[in-house]
Amino acid sequence: GAVVSQHPSRVICKSGTSVKIECRSLDFQATTMFWYRQFPKKSLMLMATSNEGSKATYEQGVEKDKFLINHASLTLSTLTVTSAHPEDSSFYICSARDYVQETQYFGPGTRLLVL
């Protein structure tokens, strides 16, 4: 199956700092990537849909100035959590859409802890 990587896998930061998470599709081109947030023992919560070369589409209730998304190439999307606060601590997962198979492939996730 297709491979999607995320970096870093874990990050601890101080409150007020910004954190960037990278999502890469390694063996296919993804015009669309998705960013999810997952709370313990809960299902995936879609935060935003990222389309290559255009602005991301954010789900209701997700602050676009807080969670900056850039999708500058067909294999890379980044999520920047700006001025992070403890309530931003969570598991963030990206996925990339393979249009040939119309399937989403997920990255391994990034565990963010804001102190």
Place this chain on the structure above:
Amino acid sequence: EDQVTQSPEALRLQEGESSSLNCSYTVSGLRGLFWYRQDPGKGPEFLFTLYSAGEEKEKERLKATLTKKESFLHITAPKPEDSATYLCASNTGNQFYFGTGTSLTVIP
């Protein structure tokens, strides 16, 4: 309203005890029904895509089937390593809808 519902929410099986997980969907214009496996602290791992009613796919002890209203993930003679959360999702072409998952525990 388009939505995907999974049941049961949690399932405990003895090793070797076969069972099925259910995914009901009410979406218009289904363009794929997906099953994923998620282990704690990891991203979902793709298992199957089903595109039309009557289609079946198998992988080791898992078999996924699809009707016009629901999909089943059959687990035959499960082993403890099959313990995970299983997610289903539907694709309408414009949007993916995820269920809340079934947490499967297989007891040795």
